[in-house]
Amino acid sequence: MTRLRLTSLTLLAVTCLCLGCTPKLPDPTASIEPEGRFTSSGEVALDEQWWTLFNDPVLNRLVEQGHSENLTIKSAWDRLDQAGAVARQAGSSLLPSLDANAAFTSTRTKTSGITSDSDLYSLGLAAGYELDLWGRVRGANKAADLELLATGEDLKSALLTVTAEVATTWFQLVEQYGQKRIINEQIAINGKTLELVELQFRTGKVGIADLLQQRQLVERNRGELTRVEVTISLLEHALAILLGKEPGEAGELEPASFHKLPPLPETGLKIELLERRPDIQSAWYAVRAANQRTRSAIADRFPKVTLGARASTSSTNSSGLFDDWATSLSANLLGPIIDGGNRRAEVDRRRAITSEALNRYRLTVLEAITEVEDALVRELRQADYLASLEAQLELSTAATERIRDRYTKGSENYQRVLDSILSEQSLQRSILTARRQLYEYRIALYRSLAGG
Known part of the structure; x- marks a missing residue:
């Protein structure tokens, strides 16, 4: 009894001494706090289902199929399940463990020609628990929980990316459908012009060169039509893959046209983007998880205190198995003395990982803000460019009518x-x-505003 008390007091003293050396967790404070608003903004609140604003029933159906059937999204769900299992595994280390064992041994011995048999039945229970004095286990558990949250944000990013890719591919198809329609109209118009030129050629009003040039123009339209049809097939294949299907299995895609562009959404404050963007949230969770891993690495340099309890019984027959019991309680202190600097090196490695994650987070924030500004500038300038093209077309149409009229009268060359x-x-x-x-x-x- 005196020896047991002495051992307990010694363990308690060492534990109290180590408690004064509890590792201090580094603070991964991000230095990026963007201020102000974006250069442009609308007045309409950002709709989570922004693709419905295009008033395109086909697009709505495609996005819905993509969310449910896209293989990238399904893989992201699988990664989320994996992260959840890892988090549960890490959390189990915070709880006591209890194991049971049962054994039966049959022995036959032969001595001086005499054979004897004996049986032994045994049962036992063993419990163990680590006193997480320095936060090593808690740090690993928190890191796993944070990594689970980061994986959830990655899933949101995958959904957002697939939505944008489906919408982009569909509108590329809409353009090609429109190009095919325009080329067919141009073939019809140029064919009628060719008939006129052939008539003038037969009457001797124009030379063979004019006729050949007009025929070449019609043939050029047919070649462009072939290229457009190839592009349509390739885009339909790409769309099928986004829907988790083989090429040609995307279903019937009715040719559509562009509608009026929805109003510009409200972009809000730059700092609000940090809360909306899933990639930014994922990067920040990764920083915090790496910081917790650093905490565990620091705590691993301190002694581990574990408690144990055992209970066992044995008997030569099963009926007397529970008659006698043996129990034991234990407390163990295990601490590193010489490890060649292994644990210190691990702490340095974890700190470097945390610093890398923090720099990656800062870069993600800067890239997110840049993506929004780039999209705003491109849309604004593209609207001006489109207006210029429409004005040019109006002038060109008027000029073509007058030039063709002058040509039919013989006062203009072909x-x-x-x-x-x-x-x-x-x-x-x-x-x-x-x-x-x-x-x-x-x-x-x-997409850059994390709509959806």
């Missing part, structure tokens, strides 16, 4: 007519491309 036609038709297709780019810039703005 090269002037051809140049005017090419300019007008090129503007028609450029306007459609510019409108698609304007939509893409709006999608980029929604």
